[in-house]
Amino acid sequence: MKTKAVRMYGTRDLRLEEFELPEIKDDEILAKIITDSICMSTYKLVEQGKKHKRAPQNMDTHPIITGHEFAGVIVKVGKKWQDQFKPGMRFAQQPALNYKGSLASPGYSYEFFGGDCTYCIFPHEVMELGALMPYDGESFFEASLGEPMSCIIGGYHANYHTNKHNYNHAMGTKEGGNIIILGGCGPMGLGAISYGINFENKPKRIVVTDINDARIARAKEVVSPEYAAQHGVELIYVNTSNMDTAYDDLMKITDGHGYDDVFVYTPIRAVAELGNKLLAFDGCMNFFSGPTDKNFSADINLYDCHYTSTHIMGTTGGNNDDLIEANTLAAKGIIDPAVMITHVGGIDSIAETTLNLPKIPGGKKLAYTQFDMPMTAIEDFAKLGEKDPFFLELDKCCKAHKGLWNAEAEKMILKHFNVEI
Structure with missing residues (x-):
């Protein structure tokens, strides 16, 4: 063969x-x-x-x-x-x-x-x-x-929370809590938003940050705040590059409570350090995005770790x-x-x-x-469709699905290239 x-x-x-x-x-x-x-x-x-x-x-x-x-x-x-x-x-x-x-x-x-x-x-x-x-x-x-969705799901399940009464860990993101996904308008971040809205430990709020207006605009189209609201979750997209003080502005969204679950979806030191600062009492930060630098590190607040039970973990794969x-x-x-x-x-x-x-x-x-x-x-x-009718049909198909790839488009492309299943 x-x-x-x-x-x-x-x-x-x-x-x-x-x-x-x-x-x-x-x-x-x-x-x-x-x-x-x-x-x-x-x-x-x-x-x-x-x-x-x-x-x-x-x-x-x-x-x-x-x-x-x-x-x-x-x-x-x-x-x-x-x-x-x-x-x-x-x-x-x-x-x-x-x-x-x-x-x-x-x-x-x-x-x-x-x-x-x-x-x-x-x-x-x-x-x-x-x-x-x-x-x-x-x-x-x-x-x-x-x-990749299983990796995202694994991150949600692996987060945990503690209490002062016993040593049992409550697995998963905090139900009714605040989630923030830092650097979350990339492909994996969009998957994390979509899953978080439907996770059994439904949060009260999901805040998603990015520094690119175009990525944020697309994210709002494919996973809209209106869709999240229909499922009982407040979804907020913010461009942190437009904020004078990202920490203060992000904390204000939670009325000073902080974030119960922080997901770091970009391997940037400053972003990881911001995530650590944003943790609420007993907050869990998941460093999700793997760096290529084996010596990658960031400063963490061990005072908060000791007195306010914040904790940091990382997940890879599901x-x-x-x-x-x-x-x-x-x-x-x-x-x-x-x-x-x-x-x-x-x-x-x-x-x-x-x-x-x-x-x-x-x-x-x-x-x-x-x-x-x-x-x-x-x-x-659409542009390719001006000369190639196949791409014109593909464009129509995707536009009928919010501009997304879909099962019908897959069938069309496999048929076009004579792929036998």
């Missing part, structure tokens, strides 16, 4: 190549990949090369397939798993494996297992961990976005339950992962997009791996 894949040989060395996959073993599964959403974590991997904790040291001679936010269809099942999985089944997968203490994960560590390809081989540990899951959703892109929750909520229409997507492209666009990810404006870049297509902003479909 031949596959075409984006393979990594070292620091900033990505190559789109075609090669032969080995025959699967009795405890492996062959899969056809349809979608992979490109993650900033892959950019960090590409920048660090062999220095990354998940990267194998022999990647120069045994290159790894990049991409870990992927979904598709099972093609062939090894004997060991034939009672659980069948050819033709759609799947979602959880890349945070943690198999017997190993950090190996698809998209970081495996020669024949990753998302930026036409076909790949699932190794036995994925099924043993329950990380390969049948998926019944309407669209593949939502299953791809289940992985678990299987988080992924199941993400896919279930998306399938029911309770959350809309499409709020994250601003660009769509084909397999030939993945390497260049990954290498330049921080420089490309907008949110998530979604790749369909079974065809070639430049990475294209959804907002550019």
Whole structure:
């Protein structure tokens, strides 16, 4: 079985190549990949090369397939798993494996297992961990976005609060509390807003900060304060670059109470330090955005930690339950992962997009791996439609869904490029 894949040989060395996959073993599964959403974590991997904790040291001679936010269809099942999985089944997968203490994960560590390809081989540990899951959703892109949504959901579940009566930790963000998402108008932040409005520990208020008016304007369109109000949550977007004193102005929103849950969605020292200052009594700060600098640090107030029970933690990835929750909520229409997507492209666009990810404006870049297509902003479909009727139809379809990518658009693009499912 031949596959075409984006393979990594070292620091900033990505190559789109075609090669032969080995025959699967009795405890492996062959899969056809349809979608992979490109993650900033892959950019960090590409920048660090062999220095990354998940990267194998022999990647120069045994290159790894990049991409870990992927979904598709099972093609062939090894004997060991034939009672659980069948050819033709759609799947979602959880890349945070943690198999017997190993950090190996698809998209970081495996020669024949990753998302930026036409076909790949699932190794036995994925099924043993329950990380390969049948998926019944309407669209593949939502299953791809289940992985980043599971990271967001994991952050909400992992936050905790204490009390002075016993040593029990109340897990999750504080019900009826104040949440602030610092740097929250990027793709992951939008997912966090969407989930926070629907989380079982419903907050009273969610404040979202950014320093870019265009990002804030788009955020207000796709996750509006009106929508949040309908669900009993006050949603406030603020541009902190327009504030004279960000700390004072953000505290005023809570009438001086502070924020019970602080999520730091951008790895900037000043932002982390601001988040620490904004914590209410027993407030929990989740440093969510992973830095590339291994020595990244910030000043924290240990006086408040001691006397007002503030605490700091970090989360990365989600678990299987988080992924199941993400896919279930998306399938029911309770959350809309499409709020994250601003660009769509084909397999030939993945390497260049990954290498330049921080420089490309907008949110998530979604790749369909079974065809070639430049990475294209959804907002550019109308202009392209002046010469190409296909993009004109895609534009109409997306505009009918608040300008968002959607299941109907996915069906249109797969049909246009003759992709068989």
